[in-house]
Amino acid sequence: MTRADVLVVGGGIAGVSVAYELAATHRVVLAESEAQLAYHTTGRSAALYFENYGHAAIRPLSKASRRFLEHPPPDLCDVPLLTPRGGLTVARRDQIDLLDEAEEEGRAAGTDVRRLDPDGCVELVPALRGELLGGGLWEPGAADIDVAALHQTYVRGIRSRGGEVRRKAPVSTLRPLTDGWEAQVGDDELTVGYVVDAAGAWGDEVAVAAGVDPVGLQPYRRTAFMVPGREEWKTWPMCIGVAHDWYFKPDGIQLLCSPADETPSPPCDARPEDLDVAIAIERINAITSLGIRSVRSAWAGLRTFAPDRAMVIGPDPGNPRFVWLVGQGGTGIQTAPAAARLAAALLRGDDLDPDLVEAGVDPDALSPARLTER
Ligand SMILES: Cc1cc2nc3c(=O)[nH]c(=O)nc-3n(C[C@H](O)[C@H](O)[C@H](O)COP(=O)(O)OP(=O)(O)OC[C@H]3O[C@@H](n4cnc5c(N)ncnc54)[C@H](O)[C@@H]3O)c2cc1C
Structure with missing residues (x-):
């Protein structure tokens, strides 16, 4: 039995970016089913940063991500993540x-x-x-993204902040407790305070395993x-x-x-x-x-x-200890830095960072409540 503050489900770009953000303040375990991180959609993208693309509610996330992509932490990344393309x-x-x-x-x-x-x-x-x-x-301003380097930057960052990354570790059951979850992760049982669902195409399946209403991914x-x-x-x-x-x-x-x-x-x-x-x-x-x-x-x-094509980010209205970070559609790489910071702030109950506000990020337009409270 392992204890942690947060279990992040999924080792694609969404999972590693939010695990990095949360590892600054919480004991984080990230669990990925596959033997290889980024095996699914994250490893298969066209690797472009293209702002004039996607649902209006996610465009501010692309904008707010640019600074991290241009200036990643130098102790975690020593190659350019963005290369001009147009x-x-x-x-x-x-x-x-x-x-x-x-x-x-x-x-x-x-x-x-x-x-x-x-x-x-x-x-x-x-x-x-x-x-x-x-x-x-x-x-x-459109640019190529070095997706492997971005992903690796976050993985390094999780570890340097004391977080743990597990591969071949499918999250199969999530039993709610009064103050968190008991989770079956591979062969191990974890007791955690929060679950972050960053399971990409499997996002609704993870919710159902936790007894949370799916959002219709x-x-x-x-x-x-x-x-x-x-x-x-x-x-x-x-x-x-x-x-x-x-x-x-x-x-x-x-x-x-x-x-x-x-x-x-x-x-x-x-x-x-x-x-x-x-x-x-x-x-x-x-x-x-x-x-x-x-x-x-x-x-x-x-x-x-998601049905309306905006991303789904934030605590579930039925169980705020289940935090969604799904529905990345065709822009999950270029929005990852800002989407992760938004999810982390909402989990902690913090105010949004000023640069997310300045970019026009609207948490209500991305909230799971818009899809589950019908
Ligand atoms: C052809 C193509 C081109 C694209 N081009 C771009 C682009 O140019 N720019 C851009 O920004 N985006 C692009 N995208 C979109 C981008 O790739 C996705 O939005 C992004 O990779 C989604 O990341 P993710 O972490 O949500 O999902 P994934 O990378 O799929 O990660 C989810 C992970 O969760 C794991 N998982 C699922 N269930 C469980 C469980 N129960 N327990 C443990 N682990 C679990 C899965 O194994 C998987 O590894 C493109 C996508 C495609 C297919």
Whole structure:
């Protein structure tokens, strides 16, 4: 029997970031089912920081995360976590309405977005077929994230603060006590004050195991694959269709491509389907002169959303000793530093950090109460 203050369920980016924050004030144990941390969605992302993306309520979390990503604690990380990339959203001639909407959303969130004509788009990505384009939206601040280094920064930080990270440690049962939980974690029993649910696609399953009402999470499969690239493509920005139905970005000398698919899936070890890869190739070849024919590697991951597509962060209204940190959808990496600080502040009952407030983070819009108190 082990005693701790907090049990964090899940060793993806959500789990390690919140465990790091809480380890500053609490005895934390993080438990991950798999032998390898970040094995699921966190290890399968496109690794981009792209502010003009996702539900309005999570955009302030992206903004508020930038400072940590630019200046991680030097004793925990000695490589840059962000590398300038830039993001170009492109519209065909019949998609100008969508481009107007994307521009409005970006401006409303205070993101630096600049409208480009078709020539401006082709200047940035010469493979685009300018004759098909109506225009583009340029986000100069978009950047590549070193996801492995970010994840490792948090793991190092947990350990340096005296926290414990357990692998091959599935959390199977959670019995409520008057002041916390008795948890079965692998072969061990833990008594803890709080449980933080950072179990990604399995978030609702963990809640049900604790006797907490689920919030209605839905995982969706997303496919990505690498194709051979060229040296001169390495500096291109990430390029995404304004209808969010394809994207590509350089990854070293390869191009990372996706059909931006969203196929509902149960929580599982997601695998790519050949058809989704073929659809992406067709769409990207239609709008560019890339002529993609061969694929080097393909993978898929689950992006998990709450019904309204905002994240779910904070103590459960029915049992405040169960704290949600789920529904990261397609922005869980770029929002992790701020989302973790928000979850930690809500668990402790602290005021929000001033920079979260300044960025416009609204805890009510992210609270589980919006989904469970119907
Ligand atoms: C193709 C693709 C591209 C993406 N691109 C980007 C991007 O460019 N930028 C961005 O910010 N985001 C992106 N995302 C989204 C991002 O990857 C996710 O939002 C993020 O990784 C979710 O992290 P997580 O920790 O919540 O989930 P996960 O990484 O899935 O971690 C959850 C963990 O919980 C563990 N677990 C579950 N149940 C239990 C249990 N009972 N006991 C113990 N452990 C348990 C699981 O094994 C898992 O390791 C992308 C996703 C995909 C698939």
